[in-house]
Amino acid sequence: MPSIRKMKILYAIGGYIAIFIENSRLFKQIERLASTDELTGLPNRRTVMEELVRVHRRTNRYGRVSGVVMTDLDHFKRINDMYGHDVGDLALRSIAGALASSIRESDVVGRFGGEEFVVVLQETDIKGTLLLVERLRKTVEELEIQGPHGEILRVTASFGVSVVSPKDPDCHAVLKRADNALCEAKASGRNRVCARTPEPEDA
Numbered sequence: 001m002p003s004i005r006k007m008k009i010l011y012a013i014g015g016y017i018a019i020f021i022e023n024s025r026l027f028k029q030i031e032r033l034a035s036t037d038e039l040t041g042l043p044n045r046r047t048v049m050e051e052l053v054r055v056h057r058r059t060n061r062y063g064r065v066s067g068v069v070m071t072d073l074d075h076f077k078r079i080n081d082m083y084g085h086d087v088g089d090l091a092l093r094s095i096a097g098a099l100a101s102s103i104r105e106s107d108v109v110g111r112f113g114g115e116e117f118v119v120v121l122q123e124t125d126i127k128g129t130l131l132l133v134e135r136l137r138k139t140v141e142e143l144e145i146q147g148p149h150g151e152i153l154r155v156t157a158s159f160g161v162s163v164v165s166p167k168d169p170d171c172h173a174v175l176k177r178a179d180n181a182l183c184e185a186k187a188s189g190r191n192r193v194c195a196r197t198p199e200p201e202d203a
Contacts, residue, residue, distance in 0.1 A: 039089055040096035043110035048118050051108050052171035055120060055164055065163040067121035067129030070178040071099075071136070074156045074190040076115040083148055091145050091155055098139050103132070118175075126163050126197055133159050133193050141191060156191035158182060165198035 037044040043051070055066045073095065080088040092115060099109045099117060108120040119136070121129050137159055145153040160182025164174045177196040185194040 037111040040093055040111050042096050045112050048110035051120055056171040059164045059166050063166050064123045065125055067124040067163050068174045068178050069119040069133050070160045070182045071117050071157045073115040074158055094145050098143050102136055102139050129161050133161055137193055158185035158190045159193040160185055161195040
């Protein structure tokens with residue numbers, strides 16, 4: 001039979017192991033919260049930017065382009081004004097889920113802020129990106145969101161598309177192109193996809 005001293009040592013070791021496991025669990029939880037948007041469960045802005053940095057480096061190294069998409073919900077303020085922020089939050093969660101379920105496992109979609117999302121399509125050229133984004137646009141357009149009194153709400157979104165170029169100085173360059181394309185989509189009537197590709201001398 002173990003001595004009392006050995007039993008005390010075993011209990012002490014067990015206590016330290018329990019503390020270590022709990023601290024590890026808490027660390028993982030904090031890490032997840034730091035990288036995830038609380039409302040939608042998608043990667044947050046910081047995580048999306050980190051992914052864009054990785055994609056930019058990979059493009060510079062291997063020359064393989066990737067699609068970058070910025071999307072913003074059209075007239076979203078009207079939903080918040082008419083139905084309240086609870087319904088607005090429900091709409092954001094529904095759209096986030098629809099976007100996430102419509103891309104490949106290797107791709108990334110994150111909430112960039114407010115009602116704006118960014119999608120990173122790994123190793124996808126401009127043609128492939130445009131094809132997939134048109135499907136995303138239709139997915140959002142056809143999404144049915146239940147209102148507070150059982151009514152069906154519909155939301156549309158505008159999309160700005162570009163691709164990472166090997167000559168981009170950093171990941172902000174492709175984001176700027178995608179954002180300019182998004183502004184063009186908004187200005188030309190919303191619920192549409194516009195693209196900005198790198199200039200020939202930058203391609």
